Amino acid sequence: xxxxxxxxxxxxxxxxxxxxxxxxxxxxxxxxxxxxxxxxxxxxxxxxxxxxxxxxxxxxxxxxxxxxxxxxxxxxxxxxxxxxxxxxxxxxxxxxxxxxxxxxxxxxxxxxxxxxxxxxxxxxxxxxxxxxxxxxxxxxxxxxxxxxxxxxxxxxxxxxxxxxxxxxxxxxxxxxxxxxxxxxxxxxxxxxxxxxxxxxxxxxxxxxxxxxxxxxxxxxxxxxxxxxxxxxxxxxxxxxxxxxxxxxxxxxxxxxxxxxxxxxxxxxxxxxxxxxxxxxxxxxxxxxxxxxxxxxxxxxxxxxxxxxxxxxxxx
Numbered sequence: 001x002x003x004x005x006x007x008x009x010x011x012x013x014x015x016x017x018x019x020x021x022x023x024x025x026x027x028x029x030x031x032x033x034x035x036x037x038x039x040x041x042x043x044x045x046x047x048x049x050x051x052x053x054x055x056x057x058x059x060x061x062x063x064x065x066x067x068x069x070x071x072x073x074x075x076x077x078x079x080x081x082x083x084x085x086x087x088x089x090x091x092x093x094x095x096x097x098x099x100x101x102x103x104x105x106x107x108x109x110x111x112x113x114x115x116x117x118x119x120x121x122x123x124x125x126x127x128x129x130x131x132x133x134x135x136x137x138x139x140x141x142x143x144x145x146x147x148x149x150x151x152x153x154x155x156x157x158x159x160x161x162x163x164x165x166x167x168x169x170x171x172x173x174x175x176x177x178x179x180x181x182x183x184x185x186x187x188x189x190x191x192x193x194x195x196x197x198x199x200x201x202x203x204x205x206x207x208x209x210x211x212x213x214x215x216x217x218x219x220x221x222x223x224x225x226x227x228x229x230x231x232x233x234x235x236x237x238x239x240x241x242x243x244x245x246x247x248x249x250x251x252x253x254x255x256x257x258x259x260x261x262x263x264x265x266x267x268x269x270x271x272x273x274x275x276x277x278x279x280x281x282x283x284x285x286x287x288x289x290x291x292x293x294x295x296x297x298x299x300x301x302x303x304x305x306x307x308x309x310x311x312x313x314x315x
């Protein structure tokens with residue numbers, strides 16, 4: 001049987017430009033011609049979700065890259081008026097979603113998930129399932145992870161507009177307000193690789209892919225080396241709130257990598273997660289570091305191992 005190919009892309013805000021450039025470099029390799037077109041499933045969280053939706057829509061990598069390069073400041077527009085309204089970010093999200101919504105509508109148009117050319121799996125988190133049409137009668141009202149997908153079947157999300165699902169997955173807490181009650185799936189799956197692997201085995205959407213046939217390429221958006229010094233940290237809300245989001249995102253990303261590697265093995269699983277030099281930190285909204293990230297992704301990231309893995313196991 002031919003392999004069932006899965007491409008999984010991490011969250012990371014503006015750092016998604018790194019992933020776009022890595023995809024460009026791999027696609028420009030004559031030995032890998034057409035490799036990206038062979039993907040059977042595109043999975044993504046946050047900025048990775050936007051990339052997955054764009055690729056599944058058939059948007060060229062060049063166009064997606066230009067979105068990060070030229071529209072990043074519009075998407076992450078922290079105006080003085082907005083700061084005044086939300087008391088300097090104390091009681092409101094750092095940015096609103098108007099800029100992001102405008103750009104998503106331009107590149108994704110009126111396509112629904114069902115209209116996309118590829119299968120997608122997009123992570124979000126539903127803060128209140130009371131309005132979920134798929135909620136079973138009598139089931140408890142609660143928050144829960146939500147995976148939007150376009151696999152055919154009774155539980156498909158194919159009718160949802162792609163641009164709106166993009167807003168859901170990009171609604172990172174503290175950065176953007178929730179949208180229709182959904183926030184960024186990075187709260188539980190900043191690296192959606194394990195979610196994608198589970199989706200390939202879901203019998204509700206037809207015969208699952210044989211696990212032995214699944215090959216999975218997982219792409220990160222850049223890792224900043226971080227640590228918290230001290231053997232006993234008697235911290236409360238004030239001290240933990242700033243590092244906690246980064247701690248959780250890096251933690252769940254790492255465990256998904258471990259799980260996929262143990263289940264699939266090196267021949268059927270590969271992760272490319274570039275690490276920034278010691279002392280370099282790039283936050284999700286660091287639009288002023290786009291040029292640095294372009295240089296880093298274009299010249300500093302060694303793709304030899306990834307290219308070889310694609311040639312040996314994907315093609």
